[in-house]
Amino acid sequence: MADATLSSMTVAELATLIKAKDVSPVDVAEAFIERTASTEPQLNAWITLLPEATRAAAKQAEADIVAGGYKGPLHGIPIGLKDLFWTKGVRTTSGSAITKDFVPSEDATVVAKLQDAGAYAFGKTSMVEYAYGGSEHNDLYGAPKNPWDLAHVTGGSSSGSGAAVAAGQVPIALGSDTAGSVRAPAALCGLSGHKPTYGLISRFGVSPLSWSMDHVGPLAHTVEDVAIAMNAMVGFDARDPGSANRAPEDYLAALQADLRGLRIGVLEDDFIWDVTVPEVKAAFDQAVTQLTTLGAAAEGVSIGNLDRISAAQVTITTAEANTYHHEMIQRAPELYHPVVRRRIEAGFFMPAAAYVQAQRVRATFDERYASLFETFDLLVTPTTPSPAPVANGLNVRLPNGEMPSRELVRLTRVFNPNGLPAITVPCGFSGDGLPMGLQFVGPRFSDAQVIGAAHAYQQSTDWHKRRPVF
Amino acid sequence: MGQSELDKETFLILARQAGFDPADPHLDDLFPDVQLMLGRMDVLFGTPTDGFEPGYRSPEGGA
Numbered sequence: 001m002a003d004a005t006l007s008s009m010t011v012a013e014l015a016t017l018i019k020a021k022d023v024s025p026v027d028v029a030e031a032f033i034e035r036t037a038s039t040e041p042q043l044n045a046w047i048t049l050l051p052e053a054t055r056a057a058a059k060q061a062e063a064d065i066v067a068g069g070y071k072g073p074l075h076g077i078p079i080g081l082k083d084l085f086w087t088k089g090v091r092t093t094s095g096s097a098i099t100k101d102f103v104p105s106e107d108a109t110v111v112a113k114l115q116d117a118g119a120y121a122f123g124k125t126s127m128v129e130y131a132y133g134g135s136e137h138n139d140l141y142g143a144p145k146n147p148w149d150l151a152h153v154t155g156g157s158s159s160g161s162g163a164a165v166a167a168g169q170v171p172i173a174l175g176s177d178t179a180g181s182v183r184a185p186a187a188l189c190g191l192s193g194h195k196p197t198y199g200l201i202s203r204f205g206v207s208p209l210s211w212s213m214d215h216v217g218p219l220a221h222t223v224e225d226v227a228i229a230m231n232a233m234v235g236f237d238a239r240d241p242g243s244a245n246r247a248p249e250d251y252l253a254a255l256q257a258d259l260r261g262l263r264i265g266v267l268e269d270d271f272i273w274d275v276t277v278p279e280v281k282a283a284f285d286q287a288v289t290q291l292t293t294l295g296a297a298a299e300g301v302s303i304g305n306l307d308r309i310s311a312a313q314v315t316i317t318t319a320e321a322n323t324y325h326h327e328m329i330q331r332a333p334e335l336y337h338p339v340v341r342r343r344i345e346a347g348f349f350m351p352a353a354a355y356v357q358a359q360r361v362r363a364t365f366d367e368r369y370a371s372l373f374e375t376f377d378l379l380v381t382p383t384t385p386s387p388a389p390v391a392n393g394l395n396v397r398l399p400n401g402e403m404p405s406r407e408l409v410r411l412t413r414v415f416n417p418n419g420l421p422a423i424t425v426p427c428g429f430s431g432d433g434l435p436m437g438l439q440f441v442g443p444r445f446s447d448a449q450v451i452g453a454a455h456a457y458q459q460s461t462d463w464h465k466r467r468p469v470f
Numbered sequence: 471m472g473q474s475e476l477d478k479e480t481f482l483i484l485a486r487q488a489g490f491d492p493a494d495p496h497l498d499d500l501f502p503d504v505q506l507m508l509g510r511m512d513v514l515f516g517t518p519t520d521g522f523e524p525g526y527r528s529p530e531g532g533a
Contacts, residue, residue, distance in 0.1 A: 308517045311510040318507060330489060333496075342503040348488040349481070349504045357514045359524035364517065 006031035007168040008467050011225040014171060015073035018065065025065070025076025029058035032078050032122060036169040039470060045144045045163040047083045047093055049123040054078060057120035064118075073228045075118030080164045080173030083124035084131060085111050085216075086205035094207045095127040095157075097140050097335045098328055108205025109237045110174065110216050117232035122170050125160030129337045131176055131209045132321060132344070133157055134184060135391060135405040139337060143391075146189060147468040148434050152388040153396065155184035155408055161219050162189035167470055172220040172229060178209045179313060180383075180412025182217040183424040187383035187437025188408075190426050190466065192458070193219040194226045194451065195412075197444045198419025199244030202237035210320040212242070213313065213416045222464050223425060223455040227251035230447065249448050257452030260295030264288075264453075265376035271306035272411055275403055276385040280436050283428030284382045287438045287457070291380070294460055296453075301379070303372065306414050309365045313413045315350070315358040322347025339394065362417045369418055373443040378453055381411050383424040383437030411439065421447040423454045426463035435463070476508050 006014065006028055017023035033051055040046060061076035081087060084094045086104035093100050111121065126144050128135070135153040144163035146152040154162045158175025162185030165173050175182040177195040186193025194217045201216040208214055218229040230251040237243045266288055273281070292298050322329075325344045333341055372379065385407060389396035396405045415422050420441050427438035438457070442450040458464055481501055482492045490497060 305517070307513055311513040315507075315510055315514060338499070342500050345500055346503045346507045348490075349484055350507060351511075354511045354514060356524045357511075357517075357519065360519040360522045361514055361517045363522040363524070364519055367522075 002030040002034045003027060004031065004035070007035035009171065010221045011073060011077055011171045011228055012222070014077060015075070015228070018076045019070055021065065025058040025061040026055070028076060029054050029078060032170055035167075039167050039169060042150060043145050043147065043163055043167055043169070044142045045126055045160040045167065045169060046123045047095070047126050047141050047160070048091060050090065050121060054120065054122050061118060061120070071118035074114065074232055077119045077172065078122035078170050079114060079119045080123060080125045080161055080170040081111060081121050082127050082158050082161050082173070082175050084127065084176060084207040085174060087111060087121055087124065090121070090124065092124065092207070093141070094131070095129040095138050095141060098332060099207075100140070104205065106205065109202035109239065110233050111205065113235065114229075114232055119232070125158070125164055125173055127160055128157035129340045130207070130321070130325070131157040131178060131181055132340045133405070134180070134408040135159070135396065146388045147470045148190060148388065149432065151390055152434065153188065153391050153405070155188035155384065155388065157181040158185050158219065162186055162191060165189070165191055165219050165221065166468060168467065172218055172225055175217055175219055176206060176209070177215045177217050177416070178213045178317060179416055180409030182215070182219060183383050183412045183422060183437070183439060184409050186219045187424045187426075188388040188435065190435030190463070190468070191219050191221060192223045192226050192423065192425045192454070192464065193217060194230065194423040194447075195416075195421065196230065196234070196447050197244070197421045199242050200445070200447065201233045202235070202240040202243055204237055204239040208324055210317040212320065213316060215416070223423065223451055223458050224255060226423065227255055227451050227455070230451070244445070246445065251448055251451050254448035254452040255455045257449070257456060258295060259291060259453060259456045262296040262453060263375065263377045264291055264296045264298045265301040265372060265379045266298050267303065267379055267381045268300045269302045269304065269306050271310070272381050275407055275410065276382055277398055277400065279430045280382045280384070280386060283436045284438065287427040288380065290460060291457060294456060301372065301376065303368060308361050309414050309417055310410070312358040312361040313417050315354055316362070316417065318343065318347045319350055319355040322350070365418050369420065369443070377442065377449065379441040381439045381441070383411060383439040384408050385410060387430040387432070387434035387436050415441050419444055421445075421450045423450050425454045425458050427461070428463060429466070476505055
């Protein structure tokens with residue numbers, strides 16, 4: 001029987017054991033395979049599992065390490081890949097019936113980079129069809145359940161990645177984030193999740209939702225694990241037209257930072273607080289107090305008119321998604337999930353001027369955010385307006401009523417059009433035992449600072465050490 | 471007239487132009503989504519954007 005404690009460990013903890021040869025990558029693989037076998041029937045976090053490939057990769061990693069070829073903290077670590085990352089020879093469905101048999105001939109750049117660092121694919125995680133939704137069900141593959149309470153949603157669209165890491169099926173997973181699809185499931189599942197600056201991580205081989213706002217990012221138990229993954233994933237890629245060619249940074253080194261003297265803007269916009277439930281507000285306020293205790297200077301600030309950038313984000317997504325799906329959805333509309341189908345088809349009715357005006361609104365927020373970041377180093381908000389709710393059709397149930405499930409990404413989507421780095425970390429638990437998230441946002445390419453600040457906060461709490469009893 | 475004020479008759483004309491069968495009952499489901507989408511346009515066109523050109527800046531922050 002595999003060592004069950006391994007499946008509750010972080011990447012950093014596993015790496016320490018593997019590097020010291022106290023544990024073999026084969027032991028690690030067997031622990032996660034066993035954990036997945038016992039939990040997946042209830043959780044439904046995966047579209048494709050790769051147990052044989054996992055065992056082969058773990059055996060190879062063991063041989064390489066024994067031979068003195070240790071590559072670093074990801075060597076011998078299994079990773080969950082949202083099923084829109086191309087994997088050579090392994091089907092990549094994007095959560096859809098239309099592409100259910102698509103088998104890429106090469107890996108996504110980010111998958112190849114993780115493999116170069118010694119990690120390997122454990123499987124392909126479930127997701128909202130074509131990443132177009134905050135929490136809706138996936139009728140074809142089934143919706144993942146939240147390990148903290150199986151009756152509650154995980155958030156999406158990287159729903160399986162959130163569920164799998166939270167349940168200890170893998171120690172880390174990849175997601176994509178166009179409106180909050182890394183941060184929302186991370187927050188609702190009690191994880192740390194980072195949406196990097198647009199352009200830092202290659203999108204080549206990642207099935208698109210909205211080219212100009214899609215971001216690749218990791219979900220893990222800790223910010224330290226996020227930093228480990230970032231060190232392997234970041235880098236210029238000529239095959240991604242939006243890729244940024246910048247000098248590499250060491251995100252693990254950024255973990256040495258502290259919060260003393262950091263100027264933090266605490267968002268006061270009604271847009272943030274209109275739908276946020278009191279439990280989240282209370283946890284957020286406590287977190288802000290903690291940030292000041294750690295030496296940060298926190299001050300209230302309003303960005304203003306966030307409904308405008310929110311509308312721009314939705315408009316740009318509608319237009320770009322419709323363009324990408326233009327031919328497929330006319331050929332086989334019945335193969336799409338009804339909700340996703342309508343969202344895409346709505347784009348047929350969008351005047352060109354609306355897309356252009358959304359880009360102009362986006363430009364006004366480039367200026368607004370730049371101005372704010374002259375005064376503040378970071379902004380903070382709750383990550384989601386509520387803990388993981390229960391789904392009711394296209395709505396989710398809250399203590400004070402219902403709201404459309406898309407509102408789960410209300411507080412995250414406003415930072416996507418401008419490509420800002422944003423990370424979520426757990427900042428408390430509701431009375432029902434559901435996790436809540438704190439979001440840090442910084443100026444473009446300040447990922448090291450964002451990660452460093454989130455880590456400093458996380459080190460002063462123990463929320464990230466909790467695991468669901470499941 | 472606000473951008474969001476699309477009546478069903480106009481919607482069906484636009485739907486035909488977009489290649490839909492106007493008799494398809496699916497359009498009854500799609501109509502509210504289109505209205506919701508057009509409703510956002512009022513917010514966008516109500517935003518002062520004088521002096522701002524469309525287009526996303528490159529990741530390096532240039533033009």
